[in-house]
Amino acid sequence: MKRAVETNLQPTVPQAQRYAKLVAGLAGRTLPCALVDLDAFDRNLAAMAKRAGGKPIRLASKSLRVPALMRRALAYGPAYAGVLCYSVAEAVSLAEQGMDDLLVAYPTCQPAFLNALAQAIGNGRHIVAMADCEQHLAALQAAADRAGTLLEIAFDLDMSFDLPGLHFGVYRSPLNTPDKVMALYAKLMAYPRLRLVGVMGYEAQIAGVGDAVPGKWLENQAVHWLKAWSTPKVAARRKAMVAALRQAGAPLRIVNGGGTGSLESTAADPSVTELGAGSGLYAPVLFDHYRGFQHEPAAFFALEASRSAFDGSLTCQGGGYVASGAVGVHKLPEPVWPIGLQLLGQEGAGEVQTPLFGQVDLALGDRVLFRPAKAGEFLDRFDSVLLQRDGQVVEQVPTYRGMGWQFF
Ligand SMILES: Cc1ncc(COP(=O)(O)O)c(C=O)c1O
Numbered sequence: 429m430k431r432a433v434e435t436n437l438q439p440t441v442p443q444a445q446r447y448a449k450l451v452a453g454l455a456g457r458t459l460p461c462a463l464v465d466l467d468a469f470d471r472n473l474a475a476m477a478k479r480a481g482g483k484p485i486r487l488a489s490k491s492l493r494v495p496a497l498m499r500r501a502l503a504y505g506p507a508y509a510g511v512l513c514y515s516v517a518e519a520v521s522l523a524e525q526g527m528d529d530l531l532v533a534y535p536t537c538q539p540a541f542l543n544a545l546a547q548a549i550g551n552g553r554h555i556v557a558m559a560d561c562e563q564h565l566a567a568l569q570a571a572a573d574r575a576g577t578l579l580e581i582a583f584d585l586d587m588s589f590d591l592p593g594l595h596f597g598v599y600r601s602p603l604n605t606p607d608k609v610m611a612l613y614a615k616l617m618a619y620p621r622l623r624l625v626g627v628m629g630y631e632a633q634i635a636g637v638g639d640a641v642p643g644k645w646l647e648n649q650a651v652h653w654l655k656a657w658s659t660p661k662v663a664a665r666r667k668a669m670v671a672a673l674r675q676a677g678a679p680l681r682i683v684n685g686g687g688t689g690s691l692e693s694t695a696a697d698p699s700v701t702e703l704g705a706g707s708g709l710y711a712p713v714l715f716d717h718y719r720g721f722q723h724e725p726a727a728f729f730a731l732e733a734s735r736s737a738f739d740g741s742l743t744c745q746g747g748g749y750v751a752s753g754a755v756g757v758h759k760l761p762e763p764v765w766p767i768g769l770q771l772l773g774q775e776g777a778g779e780v781q782t783p784l785f786g787q788v789d790l791a792l793g794d795r796v797l798f799r800p801a802k803a804g805e806f807l808d809r810f811d812s813v814l815l816q817r818d819g820q821v822v823e824q825v826p827t828y829r830g831m832g833w834q835f836f
Pocket residue numbers: 488491512533628630635636685686687688689704705706707708803
């Protein structure tokens with residue numbers, strides 16, 4: 429039996445017209461290809477800036493992975509400032525490209541990466557490394573010693589909550605009380621080459637979890653309630669940690685928090701100086717399902733309809749760009765144009781072949797447009813992105829992969 433993967437709601441008429449125009453603009457292009465609709469991207473830039481309520485957004489680079497688009501966002505104005513990098517090696521590569529004000533969101537102990545970081549800082553780059561325990565401090569100090577330089581660091585504050593039978597949030601940092609933060613701060617005195625200049629407290633359970641997922645009424649209610657319950661608790665915890673550090677004399681210039689799904693509530697926390705976000709600029713499928721906002725789908729990929737097993741079926745070449753994290757059909761890309769095509773439950777999006785079914789007017793060799801489930805990750809499969817404006821390709825720019833970059 430052929431079972432379809434449940435897909436999103438039908439696109440609205442303007443959305444469908446836009447998708448048709450995007451596909452028409454790809455005529456003659458070799459498939460598969462990735463594309464970004466600059467009109468939608470620019471509207472998302474404005475909408476995210478508005479939601480941030482005057483606090484600057486540090487760009488979460490993992491959600492973009494295209495230097496030209498990161499530069500475009502940073503050139504928008506003071507609403508976007510700095511990059512929230514996902515690896516030390518990435519921050520060094522971006523610094524070499526002339527990007528400045530880089531905060532690495534995730535810690536590492538790898539000497540090779542930390543040596544390169546210390547070298548870049550010694551050469552005048554501005555990169556802040558992340559730490560949440562003494563081992564991180566020791567690894568950073570050792571690299572700073574080798575390079576004979578000082579390193580700026582930030583502490584990652586845990587914003588998750590334990591409820592009976594549920595961990596609401598992510599498992600990353602152990603720093604979940606002011607006492608624990610202050611204990612690490614006290615240890616910092618033994619690392620004379622390290623300077624604490626910031627903290628990051630990312631409330632993943634609010635920023636990264638949808639509460640308006642189609643067909644999930646009960647879960648949506650629970651998630652919505654839990655988000656409302658934890659929002660003031662996150663703010664109170666972050667505020668108490670920041671206050672304790674400041675009282676002890678820590679000159680914190682960065683207090684980073686939030687993500688695309690929490691811009692309003694994180695911006696309302698007076699202890700936060702900046703937000704960290706990126707996904708909303710591409711607005712992938714997983715970000716369709718939030719009660720408080722709606723951004724415009726801006727990132728896509730197009731596949732070739734290369735064969736047909738029976739009338740009413742099309743199989744595309746490529747397509748298995750499934751998003752990471754807990755497994756589930758919500759991690760699959762979604763075919764959006766032509767309307768009426770669905771993935772098959774038993775095959776999903778395949779390694780080299782993606783079968784779809786639905787009655788549509790397409791010939792072999794034609795294009796099928798997909799949206800990724802998550803923002804930046806799928807671009808690790810493409811060397812370049814076609815930038816479209818008003819349905820015309822206006823530029824082709826390299827992705828991280830196209831630059832020969834791969835970061836973990
Ligand atoms: C530390 C941190 N900040 C912010 C974000 C939010 O990024 P986005 O807006 O792309 O969801 C993430 C996403 O995982 C993150 O890990």
